[in-house]
Amino acid sequence: MRVLIVYAHPNKNSFNHAILEKMQQGLQAEGHEVQVKDLYAENFDPVLRASDLESLQLGNIPENIAKEQASLCWAEGLVFIYPLWWFGRPAILKGWFDKVLTNGFAFKFGEEGLTGLLKHRRALALITAGGTEDFFKKNKAEPLVYRPMTDGTLSFCGIEDVNHRIYYDIGGMSDRGRQDVLEEVATMGKDFNEK
Ligand code: FAD
Numbered sequence: 001m002r003v004l005i006v007y008a009h010p011n012k013n014s015f016n017h018a019i020l021e022k023m024q025q026g027l028q029a030e031g032h033e034v035q036v037k038d039l040y041a042e043n044f045d046p047v048l049r050a051s052d053l054e055s056l057q058l059g060n061i062p063e064n065i066a067k068e069q070a071s072l073c074w075a076e077g078l079v080f081i082y083p084l085w086w087f088g089r090p091a092i093l094k095g096w097f098d099k100v101l102t103n104g105f106a107f108k109f110g111e112e113g114l115t116g117l118l119k120h121r122r123a124l125a126l127i128t129a130g131g132t133e134d135f136f137k138k139n140k141a142e143p144l145v146y147r148p149m150t151d152g153t154l155s156f157c158g159i160e161d162v163n164h165r166i167y168y169d170i171g172g173m174s175d176r177g178r179q180d181v182l183e184e185v186a187t188m189g190k191d192f193n194e195k
Helices: 015-029 050-057 063-074 093-099 133-138 142-155 175-186 189-194
Strands: 001-006 032-036 077-083 107-110 115-116 122-128 161-165
Touching: 001 015, 015 032, 015 077, 015 122, 015 175, 015 189, 050 063, 050 122, 050 189, 063 093, 122 142, 122 189, 133 142, 142 161, 175 189
Parallel strands: 001 032, 001 077, 077 122, 122 161
Antiparallel strands: 107 115
């Protein structure tokens, strides 16, 4: 499969970066073709501006948005890697969706209601959190961590096979625990193989 990894962490020494490396290696080991979109490294501008909206309303896709949509169209599989920031995606990633998933490209509304237009065969979100799993479960907050991404974005746009994995308490975890996480991520390339 052609797999696009969209990565949103500013620090090259972060644990998220280690996850990125393992995921990329794991996918390549299974023979998948991988492109990485490192939003901070690319200095991606996440702000959807009035001029962008004006162009979109006239049916013109601004060049900066068309470029991102071309990357998305290239891929058959998608992986998103990011830390949980204020119960959501880092703003740079949220802004990427604001800009890229335009009406008529990623979804449309017609007489029969909403139609998702993305045809990707599989999508996966890998999310790290500072809080403990216990905290999220006790506060019934777990769905808040992933549903805006899985349901509110990827499934909404028509992708049927949407998956997520949350790694909690990254800072409090033992070194062994973090190695186990990275070993698990390294195996996830297999999940993109033909079923
Ligand atoms: P890092 O801080 O880079 O690393 C975590 C640990 O892993 C460190 O001990 C580091 O030494 C170690 N490590 C790094 N690389 C490796 C490696 N290769 N192998 C083994 N160990 C390694 N959390 C919540 O739960 N809910 C929130 O709403 C929330 N909001 C936040 C908002 C902001 C703005 C910020 C900055 C943080 C927030 N957090 C929140 C916490 C955040 O989710 C975690 O800090 C983040 O997920 C940790 O991932 P990281 O890649 O930044 O880890």
